[in-house]
Amino acid sequence: MTDDAHTSRRAFLRGAGGVALGSAALAAGAARADDPLITDLDAQPWTQFLGDPVDAMPYGMPSEHEAHVVRRTVSWLTADATSSINFTPLHELEGIITPNGLCFERHHGGAAHIAPGDWRLMVNGLVGRQSVFTLADIMRFPRVTRTHFLECAANSGMEWRGAQLNGCQYTHGMIHNVMYTGVPLRLVLEEAGLKGAAAWVLAEGADAAGMTRSIPLDKCLDDCLIATHMNGERLRPEQGYPARLVVPGWEGNMWVKWLRRIEVGDHPWHHREETSKYTDLLADGTARRFTWEMDVKSVITSPSPQAPITHGRGPTVISGVAWSGRGRVAEVHVTTDGGVNWTKARIEGPSLDKSMHRFNHEFDWDGAPLLLQSRAIDTAGYVQPTKDALRAVRGVNSIYHNNAIQTWAVDSDGRAENVEIS
Amino acid sequence: MSRFPEMRRLALGAAALLAAAPALAGGLGLGREATHAEVAAWDIDIRPDGLGLPEGSGSVSDGEQVFSEQCAMCHGDFGEGVDRWPVLAGGQGTLTHDRPVKTIGSYWPYLSTVYDYIRRAMPFGYAQSLSNDDVYAITAYLLYMNDVVTDDEFVLSNENFAEVRMPNEANFFDDPRPDTPIFVKAEPCMTDCKAEAVITKRAVILDVTPDGEDDSGITVD
Numbered sequence: 218m219t220d221d222a223h224t225s226r227r228a229f230l231r232g233a234g235g236v237a238l239g240s241a242a243l244a245a246g247a248a249r250a251d252d253p254l255i256t257d258l259d260a261q262p263w264t265q266f267l268g269d270p271v272d273a274m275p276y277g278m279p280s281e282h283e284a285h286v287v288r289r290t291v292s293w294l295t296a297d298a299t300s301s302i303n304f305t306p307l308h309e310l311e312g313i314i315t316p317n318g319l320c321f322e323r324h325h326g327g328a329a330h331i332a333p334g335d336w337r338l339m340v341n342g343l344v345g346r347q348s349v350f351t352l353a354d355i356m357r358f359p360r361v362t363r364t365h366f367l368e369c370a371a372n373s374g375m376e377w378r379g380a381q382l383n384g385c386q387y388t389h390g391m392i393h394n395v396m397y398t399g400v401p402l403r404l405v406l407e408e409a410g411l412k413g414a415a416a417w418v419l420a421e422g423a424d425a426a427g428m429t430r431s432i433p434l435d436k437c438l439d440d441c442l443i444a445t446h447m448n449g450e451r452l453r454p455e456q457g458y459p460a461r462l463v464v465p466g467w468e469g470n471m472w473v474k475w476l477r478r479i480e481v482g483d484h485p486w487h488h489r490e491e492t493s494k495y496t497d498l499l500a501d502g503t504a505r506r507f508t509w510e511m512d513v514k515s516v517i518t519s520p521s522p523q524a525p526i527t528h529g530r531g532p533t534v535i536s537g538v539a540w541s542g543r544g545r546v547a548e549v550h551v552t553t554d555g556g557v558n559w560t561k562a563r564i565e566g567p568s569l570d571k572s573m574h575r576f577n578h579e580f581d582w583d584g585a586p587l588l589l590q591s592r593a594i595d596t597a598g599y600v601q602p603t604k605d606a607l608r609a610v611r612g613v614n615s616i617y618h619n620n621a622i623q624t625w626a627v628d629s630d631g632r633a634e635n636v637e638i639s
Numbered sequence: 640m641s642r643f644p645e646m647r648r649l650a651l652g653a654a655a656l657l658a659a660a661p662a663l664a665g666g667l668g669l670g671r672e673a674t675h676a677e678v679a680a681w682d683i684d685i686r687p688d689g690l691g692l693p694e695g696s697g698s699v700s701d702g703e704q705v706f707s708e709q710c711a712m713c714h715g716d717f718g719e720g721v722d723r724w725p726v727l728a729g730g731q732g733t734l735t736h737d738r739p740v741k742t743i744g745s746y747w748p749y750l751s752t753v754y755d756y757i758r759r760a761m762p763f764g765y766a767q768s769l770s771n772d773d774v775y776a777i778t779a780y781l782l783y784m785n786d787v788v789t790d791d792e793f794v795l796s797n798e799n800f801a802e803v804r805m806p807n808e809a810n811f812f813d814d815p816r817p818d819t820p821i822f823v824k825a826e827p828c829m830t831d832c833k834a835e836a837v838i839t840k841r842a843v844i845l846d847v848t849p850d851g852e853d854d855s856g857i858t859v860d
Contacts, residue, residue: 291849296723300763326760340670341678349677350670357669379840383848408666419684425766427759429684478681486686487749489756496811498741502734508814522842550829555836559829588836592827600827602819610818614739626838635842 285309288319289386294375299327300426302369304390307516307538308523313364313394313566313573317453320393323369325490326425328455329475336423336459338405338443342481345410352459355443358400358408363442363465364572366540368392368511370468370495373619377608380624380635384523388623388635389516394540394573397463399444402437406481414483420462423477430471431485432464436509440465440571443476466542466571467509468617470495500612513601514620515539515549515576515593526631530584535562540573541595548594549576555588555624555638562591587627588638604637685755689801692754696796697776699783705773706780709762718742718784728784731806744785748808750800754778 253260279286286309295301305321322328333352340348369391375381382388406418411434418437422428432441442463445452452458457474464471470490485491485507497505517537520526526533535553539546545568550559562578576591593601604621626636685691697705707716715721718728730740739745743753758774760766769777779795782788782803795803842848 289849291847293847296725297763326763326766339673339677339681341673341682347673347678348670349673354669358667379845380842381845381847383842387848408669410666421681421684425760425764427766429755429759480682480684482686484686484688486684486755487752488684489752489760492748492752492811493741493743493746493756498734498739498746500735502739503810503812504734504746505814506811508816510814510816512816522848550827557832557834557836559827559832588838594827599817599821606819626841636838637840638836638838 283309286319288321291382291387300325302371302391304386305393306386306523307390307392307518308385308521310518311536311575313538313569313575314448315393315395315573317395317448317450317456320367320395320447320453320456321369321391322455323391323469324424324426324455325428329422329424330454331423331459331475333459336477338460338476339478340405340409340481341478342419343412343415343483344406344481345412348409350405352445355400355405355445355460358404360398360400361442362396362398363440363463364394364396364567364569365463365465366392366394366511366571366573367463367469367472368514368540368542370470370508370511370617372469373514373621373623374616376604376621376635377613377615377619380637383635385516385518385521385623386523389514391469392540392573394538395447396449397442397444398446398449399442399460399463402441402443402462402479403439405443405479406437409481411481415481417482417485419478419480419482419486419488420471420473420476421478421480422457422473423475428470428473428490429486429488430473430490431488432471434481436464436467464509466511468495468511471509495617497611497615497617499615505615508618511540511542512618512620513539513541513543513546513593513595513597513599515546515591515601516623517551517589517591517625520587520589520627520631520633521625522633522635525633526582526627529631530582533580533582535578535580535589537562537576537591538573539576539591539593540571541593541597541599542571543599544596545570545572546574546576546593547596549574550592550594551576551578552590552592553580553587556590556622559592584629586629587625588636589625589627589633590622592622683755683759685751685758687749687751689751689797692751692797692800693771694797695771695775696794696798697772697774697779698794699776699779699788699791701772702776702778702780702783705769705776709769709773710777713763718781727781731786734807734810742785743781744787744806746807747805748811750778750782750803750805753781754800 286306288303290303302323303321305319336352338350372391373388376388416434418432420430444461444463460476462473462476497508519536539549549562551562552559562576565575565577568574601622607621624636624638625633627633713721713724714727720726726742728742728744730742730745733740775795
């Protein structure tokens with residue numbers, strides 16, 4: 218079934234011929250023969266024979282028919298697969314929670330594997346007590362649960378110069394949205410005792426990249442967490458097991474995984490990941506540093522290049538996601554004509570601070586080509602800009618923080634393409 | 640943080656937010672005091688003012704030898720980069736070009752970052768295997784390869800480290816966003832916003848998306 222379903226979907230994607238045939242069959246279908254999937258018992262073995270026992274799969278996996286819903290990478294983006302990126306299949310997901318096994322990965326020295334009993338957290342520097350905590354210690358602190366998006370600063374970075382990758386998994390998939398449980402970083406800092414000159418924190422990972430970032434103390438005392446759980450279960454190894462930093466609304470690089478040390482200081486450290494990387498070069502040769510917040514952004518996940526319209530004309534659902542590092546998403550507008558006219562979409566489900574939001578907009582497709590865009594506005598009043606508006610200020614070489622409006626061109630066969638428009 | 644007045648407000652708001660979290664009467668008595676040796680083993684970070692630098696030194700010529708043994712297989716004999724591995728030297732004057740070459744010499748603001756990063760994360764695949772003197776020597780060699788020092792007898796040490804300034808230091812600025820028009824309490828255009836929209840760029844022309852012939856379900860042809 219998997220292969221059949223997949224093959225026919227691919228056959229559809231390959232050519233307009235398949236679409237025309239499919240539509241014709243569908244249209245004629247209203248009037249005729251009995252459906253053997255209803256009338257023929259042999260076509261429905263699940264009705265007659267027993268299924269799997271409850272001990273078949275102690276940790277369940279998705280249906281085999283969903284085997285195409287996986288993280289994917291783009292090999293030419295990086296020199297090596299251990300300091301690299303893969304992408305969340307946004308086009309196949311619904312709601313706002315990203316399944317743990319589909320959360321995109323970004324490592325700089327590969328995914329470290331650390332046994333929980335071997336993990337240590339050091340808190341040192343401008344603190345009253347240079348401290349060491351075990352995971353068992355951390356689990357005894359008061360804990361909180363929060364839902365936040367984690368977006369790589371480089372999400373959509375390959376699109377600065379133009380439309381390049383054909384699918385929202387690739388253009389927007391360096392993001393996941395997860396319900397974290399953990400300890401407020403503030404409580405751990407207070408346990409060690411902050412000294413008066415404390416103004417910055419260095420967070421450091423235990424992996425072979427020794428990932429470090431400088432974070433202003435105010436942010437650490439505000440809403441940062443040392444997270445041990447994601448979506449109810451322990452962190453996945455590739456997400457920093459057994460503990461990672463959660464830095465709500467701020468660029469993903471700062472969410473240090475396999476967290477091993479928190480140093481308190483009076484000045485930032487200007488380490489590699491905040492000088493050579495995660496600084497934003499402008500056209501005049503100057504560069505921005507400490508561009509922490511991820512600005513308001515949205516993308517239509519369906520229809521999109523990997524999720525074409527396959528049902529022909531008629532009722533059609535536009536679905537997408539929006540988020541902002543500066544608050545909640547207040548509104549999302551959708552256009553089908555490339556921005557001549559906009560309609561307010563429905564925010565579907567929870568609207569949480571610095572979290573992904575789901576939006577939907579239903580319309581009656583007449584089969585004419587579409588230019589689809591979404592435009593999000595956050596509770597800080599920021600409106601998602603066009604790519605031209607961003608390029609006018611930043612040029613095309615800043616790599617990071619591309620939160621521009623995305624356009625999908627849908628042709629009369631329902632196929633969608635990544636484009637830029639005037 | 641003072642450059643971000645809103646962050647002060649954020650912190651105040653956060654205090655209210657955290658009030659909703661479980662309150663602490665005082666310390667919980669969790670964790671233990673770290674020993675000096677433990678702090679020394681993990682606290683290896685270095686700041687631009689030289690805080691954290693270990694005692695030691697290394698010359699350009701020592702660095703050339705260590706670099707050729709430990710680094711050149713990926714970064715090239717002169718830091719020019721092999722295949723797609725990072726280029727470490729050159730690129731000066733290209734930051735305004737269409738395709739800038741961002742290296743230690745052309746882009747990095749502080750020498751401390753070079754020492755810190757090499758010591759904590761390089762060689763790629765065998766991190767923290769270099770001695771402090773080796774890292775001084777490699778750092779000296781990279782300064783020489785980038786024409787920041789021109790004397791091949793140059794010796795870098797914790798004594799003279801902070802005197803070395805990188806050429807691009809002055810070109811970094813703190814985040815000035817928002818840098819595009821924002822519409823606080825104003826309505827963005829909803830109808831008849833422009834005459835028409837015309838496609839100007841297409842991803843299929845580039846055709847660099849993973850092709851998925853075998854497994855992705857994506858076609859770009």
